Structures are given as structure tokens and as C-alpha cells.
Amino acid sequence: MTIFLQATFEGLSLGSVYSLVAIGLVLVYKATDVLSFAHPALVVVGAGLISALAVDRGVPFWLAFIIGIIATGLIGLIVERTFLRPMVGEPVFSVAILTIGIDILLRTILNNWIGLNPRYLGDPFPSFGNFGSLELNGVTLKYLELAALFTAIIMISLLTVFFKKSKYGVAMMATSYDQEAALAQGINVGRIFGLVWLIAGILAGFAGFFITGGFNTLTQASFVSALRALPAVVIGGLDSIPGAVVGSLIIGLTQGYVAYYQINIENFLGIPLGSGFSLIAPYLIMFFILLIRPDGLFGREEVERV
């Protein structure tokens, strides 16, 4: 039972980190019709910026944290303005491939900086000692994972309020329904595109900290963890924000349970699944869910005309 609770908690926390990336992906896809493969790169760039400031430069952690996250948002904004604006109206897939190009650019420069040794991200509360943990009925709750859970809840509530109440939030919703109609209503669609990328970048920055913080460390392979937000988005449906959250939780829980119960599953199935199976389990889930529901669990079915 303790193991089950431990796996559930770690899965939920992992899922909430994925949901930060996933919401960014869905926002960008809904508003600008771009499926961004560059998002995992943004996530690790955010982590890299925080690490560079807090550890290499010796900036106080919280300042480095805020600067790093805002800078990630600005990088998102710059990417949109420079590379993606000329591609408005092009086929979705061409733009998706273009974001792979951006991903290669960002990550090559970042990997050059990371080098071979893992990078640490600095510690917000040095008194706890390396991100510490809390013992509850035998379940170890890491502060980092708790913080991820709370941050995700706060960010999602803030975004909900933003979309319901604020002028720009409503304008963003209008843009995602129909770009041209929104333009006709006097909404500055270009500015909305930029704003969406800024928000997505900031969310990616937060996720970057939680993915690589503590003992997880930032390495050249860290982006693979961020890439797992893609199956989350697909499971939920590319154009649904609640779907993105649910999908992320499914992915996170799957990963958590498989990591803890792989031996039991192997005994049950009678075949060895191989090391690191928990890392590809999300892709298997995505594979089967897409076969059953091609538009994801919450996605709108696309109506096509000949």
C-alpha cells in the first residue's frame, strides 16, 4: 500500500509537471495552429538559464529563477516573431517540421554549454539541504515534487481566471476559434500570437525547473523528459486544455506505476519488458488511445469536406 501511495504521489507530481508543458503546447496549437516540437527545447533552455545564473554566476536563487523563467518566455516570443510569423497559413505539418529546426538550433547551443557533466540548478531553501523531503505514513514526499504539484494547480487556476475574465484572455479564446473573425472584431491577432508564445514559454520555464531541479540535474538528455508532454497532449486531444491536464496525469501516473510495478507486470505477462520501460510506456498508451480515439479523449472531431 505504501508503495502504491508513493507511486501515485510521484506519478501525480510528474503529471503536473508535464501538464505545465502540455498546456503551453495546447495554447500554442489552438491559437496559432502550430504543433511545437521546439517546446521541449524551451523547457531545457529555461532550466539552463536558471542554472547558469544561480550556480555559475552566483545570482541569488529566487532572482535567477524569475529572470530565467521570464527570459524563457521572451525566447518563445522571439521564436514566434522571427521564424513562425512568416509561416502563418502554411500547412500544419510544414510548420511542425520547422519547429524541429528551431529545436535543433536551441538544443545544440544549450548542449554545448551543458557539456558532459550534469548541471545543478541551485537550491531555494539551503536550510533544508538539497531540496529535502517529508515523511508521511512511510511515503516520502520530496519538497520539489510537492512544489511542482502546487505550482501546477496555481498556474492552471490563474490561466482559467485569465481566460474567463481578462480582455486578452477572451481575445485569445476568440483567436483560437477563428483567426479571421477575430481580426475582423478588431483583435490584434499578431499580438495574441506573441502573447500565447510568451505564456507557453513561461510555463515551459517553470516545467524546466521542476524537471531538472534537485537531484534530477540538467543533462543533454533532459529534453527527452520534456518531450513526454507530447503524448500527454495527444491523449487529451490537441485542442483541449482540460484534456492536456488529464492526459498529463495519465502519462505521469503510468510512468510512476510502471516504474514501481514493472517486475510484477513482467511476472504477470511472462515476458521481460527491458530496462527503462517506464519511459516508453507513455508512448505505448498514446499509441493505443489514438487507435481507439483518433482525436484524443477530449479533442474535437475534425469535420472534413472534399
Place this chain on the structure above:
Amino acid sequence: MKKRPDLYTNYKSESAIFSTSTQKVWFVLLILLSLIVPFYFSPYWMLLVTTSLLIAIASWGLNIVSGMAGQINLAHGVFVGIGTYTSAVIGGVATSSVIGFELDMIIWLPLSGIIAALVGIIISPVSARLKGLNLGLVTLAIVFIGSHFFSNLKFITGGAGLGRKAAKLKFLGIDLDSGLSIGSMILEKNDVIYYFSLILCIFLGLGAKNLTRTKIGRAFSAIRDRDIAAEALGINLYRYKMYAFALSSFYAGIAGSLLFIISGGIEPGTFSLLYSITFIAIVIIGGVGTVMGPFYGAFFFTMLPGIIQTILHAVGVADTGFFLNAGEIERIVFGFFIIFFLVFEPRGIWGIWFRLRNYFKAWPFSY
């Protein structure tokens, strides 16, 4: 030469493989030229040319499924990997950790294509269910599942970080691993691989061109342009998508079987996401949906490291402490070219060539 090269009086001449006799002459000249290339090029450039030819074969495969049939496939590298490991198992040497049967090339060359094609057929029903981006994302899943298999099936691949040796080069009982001597002429192992690649490249290239003018090729174009309309015209979507995946994986398997014999060994980590993306980039940079495009793209991509090295040496920053090394510059240039071609020339290198040719055809008039 005809007086009006763009005037076709019947369908047969319009869809001919070589639309003018000039093209035929150039084709024969190019083949003759490429036959004597090994005697003039240094081993380093021979290596690059051979790799380009094989990469071109694999890129034609991706072009069949993505460029001609319009089915997005992010997992092309996995099929190349399947071809590689089939050849390594059938033609490789068994050790204490990996299996191998040391059979003849005449057996493993077609088999590596066929087994890759079989895997393609197994995966193809997915494309009947999904389309567009969602299909791309499922093939992304296949990349990760494929790499998981590659690094965990240790008796086939040797395991992550270790790898195994590639197949032995033995053709019709003749052992070619130490080269071939005909009279006073001695061909190195890599030259032998070059000739094999050249022959395969000519035949599979003509095959890809020929495909565009067959019933299957026309069905592919119809599916790419509008799948619902194609279905209404009586094209069995399921079956033709299966053909597309099978053909594409066959090309990938054939290319993969020879690709790693040059370097001699294979490490499962090679077939990563970036490896699969490379093929997409090659097709885009070369020109989607054209036959010559992927060929140009493959040469461009493979020669890029050589060209960048040469430029770096010429500028004199090769050994000094420039903050990026050659491999990283190469990757940045590569990423930049993907973006550049998608934004400015979606038809790729082929498109540039096409415009240049038309410009000089109409010269001195602009159109």
C-alpha cells in the same frame, strides 16, 4: 533536340522516365563518370559519396510514403535500423553475446529489405485510422518504441553503448571484406560497397521514378491530394497506404543493410529521434514529392560535414577555441537549412534548380 521541349502530344511521352534525349545522354554520362570515380577520389570522399548514395536510397523511401502518398512518417530511421540489424544477424559473425549466421550477401540484401517492408505492413493499418499530425505523432511513438527494442534485444543488437559488428561482405561465395583484385586492379572494401550502392541506387532510383507513372503511383498522388476524394474514386485507401509503407520501408531496409558495413559497427543509440528527423530534413531540403530532390538532399546533407570542415580550415578557426566545435556548427547549419528551406523555398534544392533552369531557358526574357 526537339524544337519545343515542353510540347507533349501524348500521355506516353509526357510520362516518360526521360522526357528528352538530352536527359538520356546526361544519365548515361553520369553513370559512366561514377564508374571511374573510385580511381580519382580520396578514401574520405569515397566514404562520403557512398554514404550519400545509400542515404539517397533511404530518402527515396521516405519520399514515397510522405512525398508521394502524403502519409507523415517520423520513424523512417527505425526502418533503416531494422534493415541494418537484419543484415547484421543474417550476414554477421556470431560472438558470445550476439547471434549471426554469416550467410551470403545475395540472401541478406533482399531479406533486410523484405523484413523492413513486413514491419512497415504491420504498422500501416495505423495510417488507415489516423491522418495528418496524429499519424506523425504515432510514428513518433514508434521511434521511441523502436529504440527501446534496439537497446534491449541484446542478442541481436549487442545492447546500448556496446553495439555489434555489421554484416560480412560475402557475395556469391567471394569474400570481399579484404577487397577484390581483378588482374592487376585492386578494389578496396569501401570501393566494392560503393559499386554495390551505385547499382542499387540506379535501379531503385529508376524504380522510384517509374512508380510515379504507374497505377499505384497515381493512386498515391490521389491519396495525398485528398484522401476522401480518392476513396470516392474507388481507391482502396487501406491497401494503397499499406503499399506505400511497404515500399518505403523496403527502400529503408536495403539502404540500412549496407550503410553500416562502411563503418563496420552499429550502436543501437544511432537510431534516435534525430536520425529519423534527418531523413525528413533531407527530403524537405531536397524537394518533397520529386524524384531527384531526395537525391540532391542526401548528397547535400552528407557532404555538409566535409564542406564545413573545409571552410573552417580555410578560415583558420578549425583548431582555435571557437565556442562551437565542427559537429555543433554542422548541426546548427543543418537546423538553419530546415528553417530556411521551409520559409523561403518549400520546393527545396530541386525547386532552386527548376527555377534556374527555366530562367536560362527563357533567357534573356524574364518569363
